[in-house]
């Protein structure tokens with residue numbers, strides 16, 4: 001079945017509105033939509049491959065360099081911290097006058113970070129890639145409890161810093 005162009009336009013408009021309400025980059029929502037609506041190799045698959053290569057590169061740049069089979073959950077946390085420098089989400093520090101404000105009226109010097117939603121999606125892709133590349137589910141560092149608790153902390157601190165009530169995501 002081929003979607004009518006108007007329907008596609010509506011879908012994209014809807015996604016743009018949803019994206020403005022969520023801490024997830026628009027591009028990610030679009031790729032999720034595509035991977036669920038078509039059976040062809042999706043942006044999700046190519047994003048997963050890119051993430052996997054980036055993680056392997058990160059490990060090989062460690063001193064001493066490391067293979068994926070040698071890494072554990074603390075290296076995964078290091079990887080997420082490393083990615084923060086490329087983040088685009090303003091997360092106010094507790095001392096900032098805009099701390100807790102979802103839409104601050106002026107710029108401030110607080111750092112940009114990876115949004116929780118991006119990290120959560122990234123870890124999901126890497127967890128799948130690890131097992132697709134021969135890793136055992138029992139030793140999957142992306143599935144460990146310490147990763148889940150790190151992500152929970154990031155989610156809570158970002159929600160507080162930007163003034164989003166933590167109940168908002170529950171239904």
Ligand SMILES: [Zn+2]
Nearest residue numbers: 092096108110
């Ligand atoms: Zn700030």
